[in-house]
Amino acid sequence: MIRTDKLTKRFRSLTAVDAVDLDVQRGDIYGFLGANGSGKTTTVRMLLGLVLASSGSIEMLGAPMPKSGHEVLPRVGALVEGPAAYGHLSGRANLMLLDASGAPGPRRTRPDRVAEALALVGLDAVGKRPVKAYSLGMRQRLGLAGALLRQPELLVLDEPTNGLDPQGIREIRNLLLALNERGTTIFLSSHLLAEVEQLCTRVGVIDRGRLVVQDSLKSLQAPTGRTVVHTPDVASAVGILNGRVVHADGERLVVQSSDPASLNALLVEAGVRINELAPERRSLEQVVLELTGSGSDRVSSR
Amino acid sequence: MIGIELQKLFRRPRTWMTIVLLDALPTVVAVLLATTHVGPRPGQGPAFLSAVLANGSLFAVAALAIVLPLFLPVAVAVVAGDSVAGEAQSGTLRYLLIRPVGRTRLLVAKLASVFVFVVVSVVIVAGTGFLVGRALLGNQPLSSAVVSVSGTALTPMQIVWRTLLAIGYVAFSMLGVAAMALFLSTLTDSPMSATLGALAFLIGSSLLLTLDAAKALQPYLPTRYWLSFVDLFRDPMLLRNVERGVALQAVYVAVLLGCAWANFMTKDVKS
Numbered sequence: 001m002i003r004t005d006k007l008t009k010r011f012r013s014l015t016a017v018d019a020v021d022l023d024v025q026r027g028d029i030y031g032f033l034g035a036n037g038s039g040k041t042t043t044v045r046m047l048l049g050l051v052l053a054s055s056g057s058i059e060m061l062g063a064p065m066p067k068s069g070h071e072v073l074p075r076v077g078a079l080v081e082g083p084a085a086y087g088h089l090s091g092r093a094n095l096m097l098l099d100a101s102g103a104p105g106p107r108r109t110r111p112d113r114v115a116e117a118l119a120l121v122g123l124d125a126v127g128k129r130p131v132k133a134y135s136l137g138m139r140q141r142l143g144l145a146g147a148l149l150r151q152p153e154l155l156v157l158d159e160p161t162n163g164l165d166p167q168g169i170r171e172i173r174n175l176l177l178a179l180n181e182r183g184t185t186i187f188l189s190s191h192l193l194a195e196v197e198q199l200c201t202r203v204g205v206i207d208r209g210r211l212v213v214q215d216s217l218k219s220l221q222a223p224t225g226r227t228v229v230h231t232p233d234v235a236s237a238v239g240i241l242n243g244r245v246v247h248a249d250g251e252r253l254v255v256q257s258s259d260p261a262s263l264n265a266l267l268v269e270a271g272v273r274i275n276e277l278a279p280e281r282r283s284l285e286q287v288v289l290e291l292t293g294s295g296s297d298r299v300s301s302r
Numbered sequence: 303m304i305g306i307e308l309q310k311l312f313r314r315p316r317t318w319m320t321i322v323l324l325d326a327l328p329t330v331v332a333v334l335l336a337t338t339h340v341g342p343r344p345g346q347g348p349a350f351l352s353a354v355l356a357n358g359s360l361f362a363v364a365a366l367a368i369v370l371p372l373f374l375p376v377a378v379a380v381v382a383g384d385s386v387a388g389e390a391q392s393g394t395l396r397y398l399l400i401r402p403v404g405r406t407r408l409l410v411a412k413l414a415s416v417f418v419f420v421v422v423s424v425v426i427v428a429g430t431g432f433l434v435g436r437a438l439l440g441n442q443p444l445s446s447a448v449v450s451v452s453g454t455a456l457t458p459m460q461i462v463w464r465t466l467l468a469i470g471y472v473a474f475s476m477l478g479v480a481a482m483a484l485f486l487s488t489l490t491d492s493p494m495s496a497t498l499g500a501l502a503f504l505i506g507s508s509l510l511l512t513l514d515a516a517k518a519l520q521p522y523l524p525t526r527y528w529l530s531f532v533d534l535f536r537d538p539m540l541l542r543n544v545e546r547g548v549a550l551q552a553v554y555v556a557v558l559l560g561c562a563w564a565n566f567m568t569k570d571v572k573s
Contacts, residue, residue, distance in 0.1 A: 048400045050571040073402040080400070084393025088314060101306050102401030146397065 001026050001154050001185045002047060007056035009042050016042045018209035019056065024187050024202070029180050031200030031217070032189040033288060039209040040189045041081050044158050047187075048078055061154060074103040077152035079160055083143025087132035091123055091142045094131060098146050105150065117145040122171060136163035144172065148179075155179070155186045161195060173199055197284045207292035220287050223279045225258040229267070230276035237272045254280065303407050307415035311381070320377045321423050325430045327373055328365035332431075336438035350532075354439050359458075361435020362428040362465055363535070366472050369427055370528060375504050378476045381419050382483035383497030385412040386566070390491040390573035405566050413484060413559065420476045428469050454537040464539070468531040471544060475531075478524045478551045479504060481558035488566040491573045521546070524554055 002024035009017040017039040024030045034040040045051040047058060049066030058065040060072050085094040095114040099105050105113055118124045121141040131139065140163045147155060160176070161169045176199060180186055190196055196203060197217070204214040213220070230251055231237050237253060238245050247254040257263045260279050267274055311317050331351070335341060341355045342348075350364035386409070389395035398408060456464070483500035490496055507523040510516040520526055527547025533540040 045396075045571070048396075049402070050396055050399055052568065052570060069402050070404070073400055076400070078400050080396050082393065084397055086310065086392070086394065093313075097306060097309065098397065098401065101303060101398060102403035102407075 001028070001061060002030075002187060003059045004043075004047075005057045005059075007043070007046060007058060008054050009039075009046060009051060010054045015209055017046065017206075020206065020209075020211045021214075022204060022211065023214065024185065026185055027180070027183070028202050029176070029186045029188065029200045031196035031203045032187060032206065033191065033193065033196055033203060034189070034206035035191060035292065038206050038292075040191075040206055041158060043206065044078075044080055044156060044189055047156060048073070048076070048080065050080070070103070074150060075152055076154045076156060077147035077150060078156040078158075079143045079147050080156075080158050082159070082162065083139045083146070085131040085139065085142055085146075088130050090128045091126055091131055091134070091138075091145070092118065092128075094142065095146060095149065099149055113149055117148045120148055120175065121145045137165060137168050140164055141168075141172075144175075153184065155184055155188075157186065157188045159190055159192075160188060161190075161192070169195070193283075193285050193288060203284070205288055205291055212291045213287070217284070221281050221284065223258065223281055225256070226280040227255045227257045227260045227263055228276075228278055228280050229253045229255055229263070229274065231267070231272055231274050233272045236270065237267060240267065240270045240272065251275070303403060303411040304414045307411040308418060311415045311419060317381070317419065320380065321426055324369055324373055324377055324423055324427055328361070328368045328427060328431050329434050331364075331368055332361060332434045332438050350535075354435055358435035358437075358439030359432065359461065361439055362432035363468055363531075364435070365427050365431025366424065366468060366531070367529065370472060370475075371508070374423070374427075374472070374476060375479045376501065377423060378416070378420055378479050379483045379497045379500040379504075382412075382416045382480040383487050383495075383500055384493040385416060385484055386487040387490055387493040387496045388487075390571070391493060393573060395573060396571055399571060406563065409484075409488075409559075409563055409566055413480070416480045416484065417473075417477065420473050420480065424469050424473045424476075428465065456535070456537065464534045468534050471531045471534070471547070472528075474548060474551055475528050478554040478558075481555045481562070482524075485558045485562040485565070488562045488569065522550065524550070526550065 002022055004020055004022040006019045006021065007017060008015065008019055020039075020043060022032075022043070032040060032043070042051060046053050047060060047065065049069045052066065061075055063072050065072060085091070086097070089097070092114055095117060096110060099110050099113060100107075115124065118126070121144045123138065123141050123145060126134075126138070131142065134142065140160070144157075144160060147157065155176075161172055164172060173195075176186055176188075188196070188200065200217055202214070202216050203220060205212050226246060229237065231253065232251060234248065234251060234253065238248065241253075241255055244256045245253050246256050255263060258279070260277055264274065264277050335351070335355060339355065341352045343352065348364065348367045350360055350367055354361045354364050386395065389398065399405065479500055482503050483496055486496035486499040487493065490499075504525060507525045510523055511520055511526060527543050527550060530543035530547050533543055
């Protein structure tokens with residue numbers, strides 16, 4: 001659905017995006033992770049033809065961008081760096097205007113389309129209030145409604161849950177999962193690791209303009225070959241395991257073993273009581289922190 | 303797209319506020335003239351003001367002459383300066399471009415809506431001027447002859463035609479400012495800077511017009527022929543300066559729109 005080849009953007013001497021090769025496949029929920037200022041938004045803008053690449057190429061829905069934008073973009077819904085609307089008009093009026101501009105939908109069904117999109121994001125009862133009286137979360141929902149107007153094949157969402165409360169975040173997450181189930185591919189950029197971890201099937205991490213990893217979430221979170229054991233009988237456990245304990249921290253032991261079942265059997269047989277035993281998995285946070293430096297909004301001499 | 307831009311423009315309270323303010327100044331002038339009966343001496347002050355005491359119908363043209371040097375260009379610069387930069391500032395520009403609205407189409411639609419704004423405001427100013435003039439100042443029957451600037455009499459039909467011509471000319475004269483503001487509007491994400499930039503351009507031009515040392519430049523200054531619509535009320539009509547004014551505006555509009563287009567097509571939209 002999205003494929004870039006050595007996509008690069010230079011702003012004078014600053015290389016904001018450096019030879020990025022994205023590969024987003026049909027049906028993915030792709031999490032595009034990166035710290036603030038790492039080049040996420042610039043990449044998203046290049047995909048949509050807002051910022052022109054310095055070099056490299058983009059293919060979206062099988063056609064080159066930005067050259068085929070007039071064919072590709074009507075099949076894409078997007079939320080770029082926060083929602084935007086005309087503050088003096090109501091949410092509904094804003095969507096009516098948006099639907100009428102650029103590759104417009106049929107005029108006859110416009111009110112239905114707008115009503116449907118508003119209902120999807122939970123704004124159907126908002127009435128005639130102008131957008132300038134909306135809360136941040138409502139604006140975010142309105143932005144999403146705009147992206148969903150045309151039932152796009154591909155959704156490109158930049159920080160979609162920004163400004164939403166926990167309930168709202170869960171609601172939007174469920175909405176995205178439902179859309180994905182119906183065949184919408186979702187490209188979601190975020191700096192919220194938890195959000196990506198809960199939602200995405202594939203992950204790309206960008207750090208200072210470079211794509212440092214791109215893989216399925218499953219293989220990024222593959223077991224580490226160690227097992228975490230919680231036991232009140234630390235001393236006897238350490239004795240039995242005989243040098244395989246990599247790390248001990250109170251009642252928590254990290255044991256070199258990729259087979260939790262036999263480890264459990266061994267300990268129980270020896271009369272060691274066990275509270276909890278599980279294979280160690282790396283969290284997405286660990287993966288990302290290992291691969292990236294500090295965020296670029298940190299300005300220090302080190 | 304043009305229809306959508308017009309909707310945006312005319313559903314905005316600010317647009318109507320601007321037009322109301324534009325109308326306020328000539329109305330104040332009319333009230334003052336009607337209560338004091340002190341007109342400027344012939345040849346001084348805004349064009350036609352000395353004539354309107356005798357015939358209120360001419361106040362339509364006088365109203366145009368009152369707003370033309372400053373009020374009208376300010377209003378046009380505000381609207382045109384806001385056209386692209388305002389969308390950039392509010393963030394709606396990126397959502398328009400990814401619908402996708404082609405950049406050229408957007409620019410053309412913006413220009414067209416600014417032009418419609420100019421025409422609507424000029425017509426409203428002239429219309430208000432006519433009504434206010436008839437109501438407050440001398441309201442001879444419409445059929446009576448009016449004295450032209452040259453001193454001979456013009457028939458009411460002639461006056462109507464020439465007033466319409468003057469409205470057209472004034473509107474066209476504003477296109478240079480509109481094009482300048484539109485160009486600056488594609489350069490910056492701040493509507494205020496675009497508007498002030500376009501006004502600086504006009505003030506610079508008006509200043510150089512008063513400077514004898516700038517004589518060689520004067521035929522090319524954008525505001526040089528603005529007030530030449532007065533020539534339309536001479537008998538016979540003196541078209542030389544009006545024609546030059548139209549040609550000069552056309553050149554400014556073409557060059558500035560070319561710049562606006564070239565800049566906007568290759569611009570990284572980062573707002």
